[in-house]
Amino acid sequence: MNEALSGIVEGWNHFWFRVLVHRQYRLIHNLLCLVTILWWFSFWIGIDDWFSLNGWFNADLATNLIYFKNPADATLRWSFLWWFPSRFGVHAAIIVGILSSLLALMYARWWTLLIQWLAVVSWSHRIGWLNSTFEPALASFLLYDLLAHAIPTPQAKMDTPDALLCKHLAIRLLQVHTWGLLVAGVLHQIAGIVWVNGEAVWWISAAGRSNCLPAGWMITSPLLANALSHGFIGVQFVAVALVLYPSTSRLGLGLGYLAALGYAFLADYVLYGFLLCIGLLAIGVGTKQSAN
Template sequence: MRRLLGDAVLHTTRVWHDLKSGLDGFFFAPADPTALGLIRIITGLLAFWSLFVLGLDLEAYLGRGSWASADLVWHAQRPLQWSIWFLVPDALLRPAWVACLGVLALFAAGAFSRVTAVLAWVIIVSTVRRSPASVFGFDQVLSMLLFYLAVTGASGQSVSFDRFWKRWRQARAITLARPPRYRPDGLGRQVEPTIPGKPRPSISANLTIRLIQLHLALIYATAGLAKLQGVSWWNGEATWRIIAAGEFVGFNLTALARWPNLLAALTHLSLALELLYPVLIWPWRTRPFVLLGVVALHAGIGIVNPGLAEFGVAMLGANLAFVSGRYLRSLATASEQPALRVLFDGACPRCRGWMALLAASDPDQILEPVDLTAVDVRKIHPTLTPEACMEAMHVVDTQGRVASGFDAFRTIAGWLPLYWPFAAFGHVPGVAVVGRIGYNRIAASRPRDVACNDDVCGIHSRPSPKPLRDRGGPHPPKSTSSTQEDPLRRRAADD
């Protein structure tokens, strides 16, 4: 008997220690915050959109005489429920709404993210509480995500304006430094920030991700288990009931009535996905399949029921918590880094400023800035000449393709997610024509640090409108001799 009791105590102690150690690793190990940054963007944009749409009928939902009047909601509330909208008189409703949209936009961008995350949560919860008659599942998911992003304060640790601003300020300070700072690899003036581009793992990011993961598992589990009460989920009719709900659907899909087995299969698969999600989402082998199923489920619901599209996007955004930061970053970067070598005029303050901006926007080091005054450009690509490079910025990709001037900027924009909209705009017919003219004018009139008294600099056909200045300081280390080793290759070998 004593032996049995002793073994039981020993086993329990071991289990307890294993559990403690497991939970410690689960909750308190640093994690990559990249997914969290993307969740913040999606949640922020959805919150902005939700409030914007509500603003189309602002008085009807948030005014004193709304459908659910302020008096009614106020008196129906329990003591600890709250909403800032009760404090806003009707006359100030529109300005307050605009201010709230501004806060949500800042939050989505990741600006002042610790503060705006809390404010965003306050705004959305206040709206839900003020207009309880108009809420549905979308609001619950939005509120949940904002709660975690606000409580842990980790939402701005990646893919955020805060981070970009910090790196840009540092990069600009480096480009303006006196004496000038040069790269140790012999590639000329330094324009990149020294703050690492890739976000470092943090415990607060891990906590947020874990809480979202657990909450999602709970949502799918309860949704799936509850459906077991419904007859239509057993007899395979549930999908039919969803696609034939006239008030909800965007398209008439009643022709599918002839395909009962398809409808039943979709019903059973949806239910199986929700029931199995809490189990199969954790092992890495099954996770991709579960995530694909989730994408199919929510995309399907969103297409059939357009009013639930935002709900689907919120759920898909939340599911990013199960995707690794490395994988997410790889979607926006090349398999080989750097993907682009950017040749810029290191003696031109404006060029350095632009390169600092681009480098700050490039956390994954897709670009490799190369100061053309410090290297032999022919070694980078045989078709390049110092004269051409001095006329316009050039980029060379890993395939050996070269672009220059406005086209180079457009190529760079296509590689950096922050500038994708500009890249798309650059392909609008006519924009490139105007862009090239504008670029060439700006490039031809750019100021330079050193007096233009050598062969290379003398190539400029038009004199600079500003007097060329020699601000002193050490000249960049030269590595242009054809007998010297290509510094780019040397660096690659070092890597």
């Protein structure tokens, strides 16, 4: 019993605190900033229709919906936009968000990343029930990125031990979160009868939620719809298992990228698929370093 417990503790400490040099972290940071910029731009079209004073989801309506859902949570959904609900305010928020991500991309410091994170969280709270699975994951990934840059790099451009630890912890958090997202996704799908009976892709197409899958094509190809539905679940099941072991992690990562493409193009969750790819890149970097 003691040996098993000590093995668990040793493995835990090895995973979290055996610091590795992650030379490719800059690429992960850049991709996170780029996907955040794309996310900001996605709100620009139709911003007046949705978020202006007379919009479909104006500040008064959003506040009432949040308060109605759970009054205790209303105070936690802070946003600068509650004080600037005008047309100018929402446009300024998008512009500030884009500029903050550009600044973080070009000048990766803790304060630029903090501004970027605050802008993303503030906007996510403002859009309320329009949030998807993407926004919480993005906010978390950006917080891990902030941790990675919490300790400034000296002028000599050599990371200190503390700075290396911060980057290492950020990589580990990205790995665990990405794996959890894949597990949560596949569990959510098998809980729905349309995925189990193979009709899910057809329903996604018929509802107009997939630009890559015309509804007529799915109607005339039921076997293809079944294969895509069951195949998508199967790929995720195998991926989340294989990435856990160094000997099979490369195959697991390949299947994970395939699953991310499925989210992006089967269901048109393009940004979410992109974000999963960034997380899988972190898993690949950490696995390669551990093997070495």
